[in-house]
Amino acid sequence: MTAIADYGLDSPARALLLLVLSAKNSEPMSRLHFQKTILYYERMQEQKDVDFSYFHYGGVSYELQENLESLIEYGLVKKIGTKYTLTDEGEKTVALLREKCDKESLRKLLFAKQQLNDLPDRELLYLMYKLFPDTQVNSKEFENLEKDKETIIPRLFLKSRITAHMASKWLGKSEKEFLDSLS
């Protein structure tokens, strides 16, 4: 038996959890951040390997949460404060998974984590709602965030998470107007 079969890592949810935790030098992630990062990645890949439901805070996956608990039980993931990180055994195991992954998938996963992992919750949620408007369905939070878009959108641009083209479109301004408004 290989570690991959032992830990049931042929399940996309488990494999993605380990891979996302290992991306970006294994930077720890909160529950909200790994959920949204995996959703972002799945949208980039145009695949639906993990089941997501859409509630007050947009896409959430109970499948991911359950599998995370299994990975903690196996000693591959640990929780430090409010964030999750790989254990030494988790790092060893993910190295095997990475060998099996194609370069393009790993690049997309890294990008999704770079885009989201250091964003405060409100900016993270707003970015996800705007990138994937279908996740606004059932959301109570989106309306609140939308009231604050004049602050949130320039911040997302200044943090290099969106283009000026996207920011101006979301604000209903021309690109020039938007860029001038920043100085």
Next chain:
Amino acid sequence: MIPFPEQIKCKYVFDTSALIILVEKCELQDAFVKFANERDLFIPTRVREEFFAGDIHDYYKKTIENCFTPIDMTLADELLPYFNFDSTSGEIWVISYALKNPSTTCVIDEGFGRNICRLFSINVCGSIGIIGEMKKAGILSKSDLLNVRNKVRDTRFYLSKNLCNELDKICLS
């Protein structure tokens, strides 16, 4: 005798906001004529359309026509997921060209596009980097550089603090 290898021309592909800063705000028309003599400067058709769409003086348009080669190209589909499957921004075309022509350097000021370049190991610099190249090539004199610095500082067009500091380093040293 081994023949001396022909000097390889540097190739740059420009995004719209870099063109606005360099051509419109800094008015580097003459410098660009000299810069283009030794280098290949490209603009994707999409960027050209974006630049020409504004209320642009004919003088600036002429610089674009004289110094830059427009490129009509196909999009690198692998970039689409990074741009949320939207191909309307200039950057995606700039990066597409560099992805298909690896010896090319992208000239992009916005952080998002620069991040994508790094992710794909594509050479990238910004408008301030081009000013630095013009200085190195002796195209801009000390007084030209001071002039450029003041124009960039005076413009209401957005440049990050880091880029402004970089500009000071180039223009005041």
